[in-house]
Amino acid sequence: MVTLLFGVVAAFGTVQDTREPVFARTVVEPLALPPKLEDNNFDKVFFREDHFQRGDTISALLERLEVEDQQAERLLRSPEARRPFRLLRPGTTVQARTTEDGSLLSMWFIGGRDQLISIDGAGEGFTTSEQPAELTHRIQMRSGDIKSSLFAATDAAGLSDNVATQIADIFAGDVDFHRDLRRGDKFTVVYEMFDHLGRPVRSGRVLAAEFINQKKSYRAVWFQDAEGHGGYYVPDGKNLRKAFLRSPLEFSRITSGFAMRFHPILQQWRAHRGVDYGAPTGTRVKATGDGVVEFVGRQGGYGNVVVLRHGGGVMTAYGHLSRFANGIRKGARVGQGELVGLVGQTGWATGPHLHYEFRVNNQHRNPLTIAFPAAQPVAPERLAAFRAVAGPLAARLDLLATTNLALLE
Ligand SMILES: [Zn+2]
Numbered sequence: 001m002v003t004l005l006f007g008v009v010a011a012f013g014t015v016q017d018t019r020e021p022v023f024a025r026t027v028v029e030p031l032a033l034p035p036k037l038e039d040n041n042f043d044k045v046f047f048r049e050d051h052f053q054r055g056d057t058i059s060a061l062l063e064r065l066e067v068e069d070q071q072a073e074r075l076l077r078s079p080e081a082r083r084p085f086r087l088l089r090p091g092t093t094v095q096a097r098t099t100e101d102g103s104l105l106s107m108w109f110i111g112g113r114d115q116l117i118s119i120d121g122a123g124e125g126f127t128t129s130e131q132p133a134e135l136t137h138r139i140q141m142r143s144g145d146i147k148s149s150l151f152a153a154t155d156a157a158g159l160s161d162n163v164a165t166q167i168a169d170i171f172a173g174d175v176d177f178h179r180d181l182r183r184g185d186k187f188t189v190v191y192e193m194f195d196h197l198g199r200p201v202r203s204g205r206v207l208a209a210e211f212i213n214q215k216k217s218y219r220a221v222w223f224q225d226a227e228g229h230g231g232y233y234v235p236d237g238k239n240l241r242k243a244f245l246r247s248p249l250e251f252s253r254i255t256s257g258f259a260m261r262f263h264p265i266l267q268q269w270r271a272h273r274g275v276d277y278g279a280p281t282g283t284r285v286k287a288t289g290d291g292v293v294e295f296v297g298r299q300g301g302y303g304n305v306v307v308l309r310h311g312g313g314v315m316t317a318y319g320h321l322s323r324f325a326n327g328i329r330k331g332a333r334v335g336q337g338e339l340v341g342l343v344g345q346t347g348w349a350t351g352p353h354l355h356y357e358f359r360v361n362n363q364h365r366n367p368l369t370i371a372f373p374a375a376q377p378v379a380p381e382r383l384a385a386f387r388a389v390a391g392p393l394a395a396r397l398d399l400l401a402t403t404n405l406a407l408l409e
Contacts, residue, residue, distance in 0.1 A: 012375045042101045048198075052109075054090040061094060068102030072120075075104070081119050081126050087111035090162075093199055110135075110201045114194070119331075135194040135201060138240055143400050146185040150177060153187070153254050159203070161253060163191055166206040168251040169337075170232050173372060175213050177251045186212040188400045190393060208393035210401070219397060221390045225382065233378055235394040242372040243311070245336060247278050248318060248356050249343075250284035273364040274317070274357040281352040283343040285318050287334040288358075288367075296328050301319030302355065303347025306340045312360070316319060319355035320347050371375050 050064045062072040075081045088094070088109065088247035096107035104126075108118035116133035119126055144157035154164035167187060168177045175181075192204030220240050232240040283366045291308035295314065299305050302319035306328055309315055322344025334340065345352045358367035378386045 003125050009280055018061075041072060045105065045371045046098045046100065047095070048098070049093055049095040052088045052090060052094055056090065058085050058088070065094065065096040065107065066102055067098060067100070067104050067107075068095065069313075071102070071104055074124075075119070075126065078126055080128055084111070084117045084119055084128050084130070087115075087117055093201075110196050114201070116196070133196050133201075135196055137204070138193050138195065139190060139207065140193040141188070141190050141205075141396060141400055143186065143188040146181055146187075146388070147183060150181060150187075150251075157373075159189070162204050163189060163206060165251060167209055169212065170206060170209055170240065171211050171213075171218050172245045172251075173374070174218050174246065175211060176246035176368065178247050179368070180213055180246070182214050185214070186210075188397050190396050201338065204243065208397055210397045219394065221393045223378065223389055225379070227317065231375075233386070235390045237378040237383055237390075238252070239375040239377050241375040242377070244314075244358075244367070244372045245286065245288040247277070247284050248288050248316070248340075249279055249354060250286055252283075259328075274319075274355045275367060277343075277345045277354040277356065279352065279354060281322050281342070281344050282338055283354075285341050285343060285354055287338050287340050288316055288356075289337060290336050291331055291334055293328055293332045293334060296330060297322055298346070301348035302351065304341065304344065305347075308334060308340070315357075315359045315362075317355075317357040317359075319357075320345055320349045320353060322346065322352075 014226055046066070048065050050061060052061055059072060059076060062075065089112070092109050092111075094107060094109040097105040099105065104119075104121040106118055106120040108116060110133050111117045111130070112134050114135055115130050117128070117130050119128050140160055142157045144153040144159075146153045149168070150168060151161070154161075154167070167189060171177075186211045189206055189210040191206045194204055195202050206220075206224065208219075210217060210219045212218075219235055220232040220241075221235055222230055223233050229238075234240055287308055289308070289310045291310040291314075293303065293306065294309040295307040297305070302317070304321040305317055305319040305322065306321065306324060307315060307317045318340055320343070321341035323342045325339040325341050328334070328340055343354050345351055349355075358365050358370065360370075361374065
């Protein structure tokens with residue numbers, strides 16, 4: 001049997017979010033025009049663009065861009081050109097200019113860290129270059145309905161995975177996206193979009209969102225404090241961040257489809273005093289609250305287990321792990337959302353799943369129903385500044401909500 005040690009520490013910590021503030025950011029970076037727009041040695045220049053897709057190959061992409069075969073082959077063999085191609089990610093827009101007979105003049109795309117990467121034809125060979133891209137910034141809005149999973153809904157709304165996981169993270173203190181989602185849930189999201197020469201390159205931060213889960217509406221707006229630390233707040237100024245996340249599993253495209261696949265033993269919380277999350281081996285398991293590692297190691301039916309001690313006499317336990325995260329050792333401090341280990345099936349488990357326990361003063365509590373305290377609200381002296389930001393963002397959410405109603409009528 002398992003023995004867990006308990007300690008009592010006063011009060012929950014306050015919230016800090018170290019991501020860079022959006023409203024203070026300069027979004028225009030050093031100017032970089034598409035390469036060599038000025039050359040005019042050819043009667044006709046053809047301009048094409050296409051997307052590099054999941055499972056795509058460079059040669060298929062070059063064919064779609066109508067680069068002629070021999071040159072495409074040379075490109076693929078050239079070590080000089082192969083290096084930038086490795087920076088191509090699925091979803092990236094690639095633009096190319098060719099002559100009438102398919103000779104490549106130049107091609108370019110935006111790679112990681114917002115670099116403009118270009119490959120230029122130079123006689124028989126090629127030259128490549130990489131420089132900071134000039135990105136412009138705008139605000140975009142989308143909404144959608146949950147029919148099967150959050151990712152299916154965000155895909156249908158044309159949102160990136162980045163925006164989908166931000167939505168799940170923003171409401172992670174109120175909604176367990178692995179268990180609470182229902183058909184008919186709705187979301188509306190206002191977020192930053194970065195463009196290069198008028199074409200979307202990537203999405204940025206979610207600035208405001210509404211999630212309607214089982215007919216209950218949750219709203220969030222992004223706001224940063226005087227020191228530039230940002231966080232999400234309810235439009236009335238309450239903090240959206242709770243002392244504990246609803247779910248210890250990282251929400252991802254892989255786990256979202258796993259929602260209801262619980263392993264057959266001891267499904268009832270009452271029967272075994274924990275919650276089981278079916279998930280593929282290797283799924284990331286996060287600390288649900290700030291705390292200190294009380295135990296890490298192997299323990300009977302729990303298999304590999306991490307036990308964290310939090311404020312207010314709370315302990316959380318994460319069992320059946322396949323691996324522990326680096327730095328998880330007794331006495332180590334862990335922040336909310338930090339990795340503690342990976343899902344596995346060590347100990348008493350018939351399939352890969354996470355066993356999660358939540359105890360208050362050594363009493364098992366059901367983490368699915370317990371109310372968690374919220375982090376600090378917007379400070380009184382910042383309320384006026386907060387309202388100036390939150391008002392227009394909430395108005396955008398209202399606008400989309402009204403538009404959706406109008407569409408239904
Ligand atoms: Zn269990």
